[in-house]
Amino acid sequence: MRTEVTPADLSKSVMAVPPLARSADGAFDIAANAALVHHLEAGGVSTLLYGGNALAHHWPISQYANWLDQLELSCGSNTWLLPSVGSDGGRLVDQAAQLKSRKYPVALLLPMIAPRTEEGTMASLRRFHAECGVQLIVYIKTDDYLLPQSLGALVADGVVFGVKYAVPRPQGGRDSYLDAIIAAIGAERIISGFGEPPAIAHMRDYGLAGFTAGCVCLAPAISMAALAALREGRVDQAQSLIQPMLALEAARNRINEIRVLHEAVSLAGIAQMGPILEPSSGLPATERAEVETAARALLAAEHAFRAQSAA
Template sequence: MKTTPVTPADLARSVLAVPPLARYSDLTLNEEANRQLIAYLEAGGVSTLMYGGNANFYNLPLSEYAEVLEFLCAAAGPDTWLIPSFGPDYGRLIDQARILRGSRVPTAMALPQTFPATPDGVEVGLRRAAVTMGKPLILYIKAENYIAPEAAARLVGEGLVCMVKYGVVRDNPADDPYLRKLLDYVDPKLVVSGIGERPAITHLRDFGVAGFTSGAVCLAPRGSMAMLAALMRGDVAEAERHREAYMPFEDLRDGISPIRVLHDAVTLAGIADMGPMLPLMSNLAPAEQDRVRPAAQALRARDAALAEAVAAE
C-alpha cells in the first residue's frame, strides 16, 4: 500500500475508484467480498481506491472506524493508494482524525457537510482536522457554497490540503464559473473531477484537472482506465468511445440513486456480493434491480472483452 506523501503524479496515474463496501446480513464487514472487489479493480489496472460516499462512510459507526481502516490497509495491494474518508460533522472529523494520525495512510478525504455548516466554519474545521490528523487532507467540494476558492487556496498553501475532489453537478460541465475561479487559486494538477465518467472529458480537456473519480469503474475497470489513458495522450475521440459505454449505467445511477445503484450493481454483475447497505441507506427494490442488472452485466462483459483483446495482442 502506498504510504508516501501525495504528489500530483498520484492523481493522474489511475482512475480514482470509489467502491462500495460489502457487508453480511448482520451488517458486519464481509472481508472476503471486499477483497474480491479490490482484486478485480487491481487486475483491471486501477491503483487508487477511495472509500467515501459509495462505501457509506457517512453512516460508519465511530466504534467500527479503526477496524475498517485496518482491514482496508491490509487488503490493498502493495502498489495501491488507499484513501479512506472521515467526517462529515466536526465531531467525527476530529475523533477519526486521531485514529488516522496513527495509521499508514498518507491522507484521507473529508466528507462534506452542508448543514449545519458555513463556508468560514468549514475552513476552520478542516484546518483543525488536518492538524489533528498530522497529515494533509483531501478537500471534497460538492456544492459551491461549501467553501470559497480563496479559502481552499489557503488550506493548500498551508500544506493542509493535498488534493481537491470537485463534485459539483452542472447541466453543462463546460459552463462552471466556480470551477474556473477555483482553478485560478488552486493548481489544476491538484484537482480531480469527482463525478464519474460523464463530465470527465470536459473537466480534463477544458479545465486541465489531473484525473477523475469513478464508481462505474468497479464494474469495468479496463474501459475506465483506457478512457483516462486516451485523455492523457490527447485522444478525445477514443476517450469519448469508452465514455459512451458507461452512460446507460450512469443514467440509471442519476435516475435512481448513484450510491444504491452502484452498491447493488457490483452484486448483480457477479463481481462480489456486496450484501445489505448500512442504514440509513437501503438496497434497491426488486423492480429497480431488474432495471440495473442488464446495464451492470453489459459493462462487465465489455470489460472482459477488452481484457481478451489485450491478451490476444
C-alpha cells in the same frame, strides 16, 4: 498500501469509489471487499476512495478504524487507499484520533454540514491536520462552498492536498467557480467528481488531473483506458470507450447512484456486497432486472476489452 503520495498521483489512476461489502448479519465482509479490490487492481486501478458509494458518512465511529484496517489488508502495496472523514466537526475530532496511529497520507473531506462558517471550517481542517498529519481532499458539491483563496491558503500550509469537484452545471459555458479554484491551487490538484461521462468535459475544457468514478468498479480496465485517452487529448476515443458504461450510468442517474452500484457489483458476479448500510436500503425487485442486465453487459465488455488488450 502506499503511504507516500504527491499531487502527480491524482493523474495516474482513476480514483475508484467502491461500495462496502457486509455479510448478512451486517459485519464487515473481508472476502467480498477483497474480491472487489482485487478486481479493480487487476484492471489497473491503483487509487481507491471509500466515500459516498461506501456510505462512509454513515460508518459507525466505533467501527471506523477497524474497517479501514481490514481494507488496508486487502490492498496491494502499490495501491493508494483513501478513507473519508467528516461530514461534521465532531466526527473529524474522533477520526483524527483514530488516524493518528495509522499511515493514511490523505483522506477525503466529505462536504461539511451547516451550521458552519468559512473561518470555523478552516480552523477545523487545520486542527484535524495538526492532530493526525493526514492531508485532505476537499469534496466540493455546491457553489462557494469554500472561497478559492481559503483553499489556496490551506494548500500552501499543507493541510489540503487537492479538490474533488462536483458542482453540477448545465452544458456549455465556463464554470467561474472552478476557474477561480484552478487559479488558486492549480488544475493538477483537482479531480472531476461525477464519474466517467462528465469527466470528459472537465478534463478537456479545464485540464483537471483525473476523475473519480463508480462504474470503474465493474470495468476498471476500460475506465483506465479512458483516463489515458483524456490525458493524451484523445477525446473521441475516450467517448467511445465509455459507451458500455452508459446503460448502468443511466440506471444510476434514474434510480439512485449509490444503491444501484452496490447491487450492480453483486448482480454482475464480482462480489456479493450484502446488505447496504442503513439508513439506505436495497433496490426493489422491480428495478433489479434492469440493473442486472446493465451490470452483466458492462462486465462482459470489460472482459472483452482485457482479452483484446492482451492479444
